[in-house]
Amino acid sequence: MTAASSATRAITLTAPPSISSRVRTFHSSGCERLTFQHRRAPRVATALRMPVRALSQDELKQQAAWKAVEYVKSGMRLGLGTGSTAAFAVERIASLLKDGTLKDLVAVPTSIRTYEQAKSLGIPLATLAEQPELDLAIDGADEVDPMLNVVKGRGGALLREKMVELASEKFVCIVDDTKLVEGIGGSKDALPIEVTQFGWDYNLKRLQSLPELEGSTAKLRRTKDGEPYVTDNSNYIIDCYFENGFIKDAQKAADVLSQMVGVVEHGLFLNMVNVVVIAGSNGVEVKDKIDLVKEQGMGEA
Numbered sequence: 001m002t003a004a005s006s007a008t009r010a011i012t013l014t015a016p017p018s019i020s021s022r023v024r025t026f027h028s029s030g031c032e033r034l035t036f037q038h039r040r041a042p043r044v045a046t047a048l049r050m051p052v053r054a055l056s057q058d059e060l061k062q063q064a065a066w067k068a069v070e071y072v073k074s075g076m077r078l079g080l081g082t083g084s085t086a087a088f089a090v091e092r093i094a095s096l097l098k099d100g101t102l103k104d105l106v107a108v109p110t111s112i113r114t115y116e117q118a119k120s121l122g123i124p125l126a127t128l129a130e131q132p133e134l135d136l137a138i139d140g141a142d143e144v145d146p147m148l149n150v151v152k153g154r155g156g157a158l159l160r161e162k163m164v165e166l167a168s169e170k171f172v173c174i175v176d177d178t179k180l181v182e183g184i185g186g187s188k189d190a191l192p193i194e195v196t197q198f199g200w201d202y203n204l205k206r207l208q209s210l211p212e213l214e215g216s217t218a219k220l221r222r223t224k225d226g227e228p229y230v231t232d233n234s235n236y237i238i239d240c241y242f243e244n245g246f247i248k249d250a251q252k253a254a255d256v257l258s259q260m261v262g263v264v265e266h267g268l269f270l271n272m273v274n275v276v277v278i279a280g281s282n283g284v285e286v287k288d289k290i291d292l293v294k295e296q297g298m299g300e301a
């Protein structure tokens, strides 16, 4: 027997778990020693057996918010949005301030609710008069169209949000993927319009018959008790519902609404958003307006 043939050669076998005990009984034969090594079943098999839990809408909102907070750098002047998604961002910013990751921030809140949340968490706050130029605003949205135009205000904060976001160099919008629509009005839910209390019913009729809002139904927003909903600015909100389709021309509608006396602000935030962070079941996606405009060959964003 040559040195080569007498040498014991180890052969490693891998077997699926179902046959592992049968193969384990196999033992040395001739000059070859067969060694069976029982390995763990591949991960994929485990994955197939284990049902994966879908993330809740709140978990998705939190993911989008945390991703957006990566844009926050120490020393920034921030706009803090309003709503259930923005609240996750406020919470995250506060916790990064607390652990020292972020320093020297100052923030302008977009509602009394956000003011109270941010204050209770220790975020240094300012008014828009004190900080008229902001670096970054982070806020949620009710609808996002393919060109990153958004509808806002179903939480009633549209006026302050628009003021703060227009004062910000960058506006990052955070949503879960249920907010994506093919066109403005596509969710069939409200396009909010903030109006003065005086003459609200006069303006409701005008909005109802406005050609630019054709196909929508205008309703005064009410609280659960049936009382008119009053904004932080002591105004009312008229919600327009596009139940059978999209708004025809959002820019035209925005222009006309901005001209109406007694309309304080509307929830069409057109060409305002720089980045949208979308959390969905397949992960978090970041869409940048500049890239979109380039892709579509539409010149500068």
Ligand SMILES: O=C[C@H](O)[C@H](O)[C@H](O)COP(=O)(O)O
Pocket: 081, 082, 083, 084, 085, 086, 139, 140, 141, 142, 151, 152, 153, 154, 155, 156, 157, 158, 161
């Ligand atoms: O007035 C409220 C704001 O525009 C909110 O950012 C918007 O309604 C989205 O709110 P949420 O994140 O709760 O869906």
